[in-house]
Each structure stands twice: as C-alpha cells, then as structure tokens.
C-alpha cells in the first residue's frame with residue numbers, strides 16, 4: 049500500500065523567510081495520524097504543501113503515492129480557518145460538494161447537517177465559527193476521500209462537539225479505507241482519536257510511529273545520579289535531569305530494563321509529546337522512527 053504522505057527535503061520559502069526547511073517524513077496509510085508541534089513548527093505549511101495548495105521551494109511531497117495536488121478526488125482537506133463561501137447557504141455547499149466530488153455521499157452529508165441542527169438555508173457567512181468548522185468537516189467527510197487532511201479541525205468546536213466530531217471521524221475510519229492526518233495542539237484529542245503520532249519541531253520530525261509502540265518503548269528512569277554515558281547502548285536518551293543525588297532519564301528502548309537500581313515509570317502520551325517538543329531540534333539523520 050502506498051504511503052499516505054511522503055516528503056523528501058521539503059521546503060517552503062516566503063520571500064526571504066523559510067516556513068519549512070528540509071523536511072523528511074513518511075506516514076503509512078491506514079492510520080489516524082496526529083501531527084503535533086509548537087506554534088510555527090511548519091505543520092500548516094506541510095499540510096498545505098501536501099494538498100497542492102502551496103508549491104514547494106525545495107524537495108517533493110507525495111500523497112497516496114502520487115505528487116501532491118494530483119489526487120483531488122481522493123484527498124479531502126479542511127484548512128485551519130475552515131474556509132467556506134460566505135454568500136452560499138449550507139444547502140448550496142452540499143450541492144457544490146455533490147457536483148465537484150465523484151464519490152459524494154449525500155445521505156452522510158444530510159444526516160450530519162440535520163444532527164448538527166444547521167439550517168440548510170442559512171448562509172455560511174452567518175454561521176458561528178464552530179458551525180462553519182462543522183460544515184467544512186461535513187464536506188470533507190462526505191467527499192469519501194481515501195485521505196482526509198485536517199488542520200486543527202476541532203479548535204473552534206465546543207468540548208461536546210469536539211468529542212462527537214472525533215467519534216464521527218473514527219466511525220468513518222472504521223467503515224471505509226480512510227487515512228487521516230490531523231494537526232492538533234490538544235494531546236488529549238490525539239490520544240482519543242489517533243493511533244499514529246508525528247511530532248514536528250522547527251521543520252524536523254522528532255518522533256514518528258504508532259502510538260502503542262511509542263508508549264511501550266519509552267520509559268522514565270529515576271535512580272541514583274549517573275551520566276547518560278553510563279546507560280546501555282540500546283537506551284536512547286530523549287531528555288534527562290539531575291539533582292545532586294538523583295538522575296531522571298526519559299529513554300527509548302526496545303529491550304527490557306535490567307538495572308534494578310532504576311525505578312521505571314510508564315509515560316503518558318502528553319509526557320512523550322512534551323519531551324520531544326521541549327528538546328533541542330535534532331537535525332541529524334536518521335530521524336528516530338518506531339514502527340511495528
């Protein structure tokens with residue numbers, strides 16, 4: 049199966065300013081991928097390049113095995129500002145969706161609009177921010193894409209609407225062969241809905257892999273003070289902190305931790321994301337990748 053997303057040396061420059069530099073990434077199909085990273089990391093730029101809304105200054109990006117922007121019917125995209133046509137009604141948007149998309153699922157679209165209590169006659173410009181986001185998400189889902197790319201899709205939704213949307217998304221993933229890449233600042237949403245994680249910091253993928261595997265292979269070790277050099281070679285140190293007598297390491301390893309002097313704790317996804325986000329940018333290749 050083709051990768052959902054594949055970027056090589058991808059870069060985008062605006063005037064003299066680089067928004068994304070030399071980004072390498074491969075995301076397999078069949079996952080719900082959470083793309084997280086600090087403000088300005090390049091997430092939106094990467095997603096815009098992936099759908100062909102922007103053209104790269106350097107490098108290349110493919111979606112579903114084809115150059116970005118050539119698979120319009122198979123790729124759904126909801127941009128960060130959930131664009132809609134202000135003067136068109138909700139019903140007009142659905143008609144437009146049906147007209148433009150060969151796989152359009154009208155009953156899904158109508159049911160969703162009904163459930164969300166959106167008035168089909170209301171112009172999109174008169175909807176609230178959250179309702180507009182729901183309309184844009186409905187268009188993305190009803191298109192029945194193979195890959196759905198969502199840039200902070202739930203940012204404008206209230207907590208209940210957020211939960212329902214993520215539920216809808218997971219149902220769509222279960223029912224059809226749908227891969228999803230969604231960027232989010234909310235680790236709890238990523239935890240609830242994603243099975244694959246990409247942490248992007250300053251254009252660099254810091255960690256990339258299935259969430260279950262990442263959680264099973266990362267641990268916090270706490271014990272008598274020592275240096276990272278004293279740890280076994282298979283223990284990759286993500287971060288470390290020390291007091292006079294104690295050391296704490298966040299490590300990644302595929303092997304059992306045999307040293308009985310360590311107290312070993314499992315990490316939450318938030319611990320893991322924050323650890324990679326808080327690190328100095330790692331630009332050395334190869335990027336740390338964990339896959340089954």
Ligand SMILES: Nc1ncnc2c1ncn2[C@@H]1O[C@H](COP(=O)(O)OP(=O)(O)OP(=O)(O)O)[C@@H](O)[C@H]1O
Pocket residue numbers: 062065066067068085086087088089090091092093094
């Ligand atoms: N149109 C533009 N012109 C100039 N610089 C831009 C433009 N769009 C983005 N940038 C810059 O590129 C960098 C990456 O921005 P991008 O929006 O991709 O980050 P992001 O990870 O999506 O951030 P956020 O989490 O805040 O949405 C930032 O430094 C931003 O200021």
